[in-house]
Amino acid sequence: MQLVCDEKKLTPWVDAVIAGNRVIGIQAKGDKFDYAPLEKGADLRLDFDVSLTPPKKYFLLPEEPLLRFSGEKMESVIEKEPFVLFGVHPYDVVALRQLDKLFALHNPDVHFLSRREAAVVVAVDVETPSANVFAGCLGFSHVEGDCDILVTKLDGEYLVDVKTDKGKALTDLSSGFSKAGPEHLKKRDAKWKANEKALRRHELKPKKEEIGDLLEKAYDHPIWKEKARLCFSCGSCNLSCPTCYCFDVADELEWNLVNGTRVRRWDGCMLEPFALVAGDHNFRKSRDARYRHRYYRKGKYVPDKIGEFSCVGCGRCITVCVSHIANPVEVYNAIREA
């Protein structure tokens, strides 16, 4: 179901959504943008370039309880509180789709999947391409599904494409919508075409489908050592990545030494102790082995599992890396030339 509203009607609709729902929305944070609880529709910034942190943080939390215990008794903590995540760019929608597959694969992860089930995701087409986005090279500059609502800004109007019943429940909250016509969809097609070009701040030379095969032959390529020489092993690329999902599990004990929580928290394969085992043997001790692992994971290991290239081209890692070594486009272009 495709609806349109005048651009002035959007904020009142968002206010109506806020009135009945817990809403997380994209907002300004200094001169950048990030997700935070949305108090009023006027704070929503659908013209954002990229969020500082990826939307995965609402489904795989930076730290979240898995279990609570009291002495020997342990019980699951399953979070199901409904919420609306408002303002997710297409490349991040793709990232969430991939995490859905990974957390459901073989052994369904009830903690992640419950949060996903409880969420309504409102995607939005990109208005302002960020400094390092390259989703256009990957076919991830727009999506046709995998969200509950897709909002696209057209001339003076918003096209609001309702994909699911959960999405419809939100658009039902406003009388400001009318039915969209073919001219709206045509304008959106033009926008998608334009975004495919605009979201290409870096030009990936190989096709994403070729990268797995290129990596097969690139294990000993000099690029890994060259780049990793400058790596601080800080893990910023992991933490800012919308598709990185590795985690650590630890017990937090309360002051009475009886009650506590088993938590999981984000971990990163670039961090030095990531592959450490008991007795201090580190199976990925060198920086170049860790660096290589990350690009293999995005370009081969995860794609082999779920059939999708696992870097979505958001460009966050390029922006956050203090050593300027984390550009996936440079890496995948280099192994092509070898």
Next chain:
Amino acid sequence: MGTTTMKDLYLPEAATAVAIRDLTQTEKLFTFKFDSGRELGHKPGQFAEISIPGIGEAPISISSAPGHNGGTFEMGIRRVGNLTTRLHALTEGAKVGIRGPFGTSFPVDGEMLGKDIVFVCGGIGLIPLRSAITYVLANRSKYGNVTVLSGTKTPADRLFTDELAQWEKRKDVELLETVDTADASWKKRTGVVTTLFQNITIDPANTVAVICGPPVMYKFVLLELRKYDLSGDNVYVSLERHMKCGIGKCGHCQINGLYACQDGPVFRYSEIENVREAI
């Protein structure tokens, strides 16, 4: 699939330590039983996650053969970190949490049937292999010649000494032992585990080798096996990694694109020969 009926795979089941005994100064053997009465239902080579609330959780290999006494199962545990130090302080009757079993197993009911079996154990590598060795010896007629090569750093590091003595007495199993560094009490061989190969013969057409030991040991054992032209199809290795979640999510146990917790810990060597991080 709706999440309402979905099981929480991170939630351990309550179990009791029904027996605890010292194996060496640093290893103890724990016998556990689920409070629910359910059997673990593992296969030799698999592992389980053991936890103490407030301390943490760790993957530990299962040392007993399937069908151990009255639904119990055994885990040999070295005291090496926070959790294992705490486990060593437990007394009989203590409660722990167990998740599992997880991972792949040695093909004791598959490719190993009818074959000569060579077990190669380095140090605490004997702990997971004991599950397979015990199973094979309990079903002895189903296999050809059985050889156990076992090496430890010193005589004091030898595990399951009572069982080693029994195996030594049996005529249907050949046990060869060595230590890296002998003391005055040691009357058997001295040298690393690979030196034992000079004392055995292997029929490459009819042998399965099963290996578990410290990371450094594998490539040297594989070199020895290659001298006998034993195909990688007939070699099984159990590889150590830190399987934190056990269900293929957390990423810690990855060996290139493989997850030791799901694709392993037991691998057929021919299938990981070209996996660069494996050996």
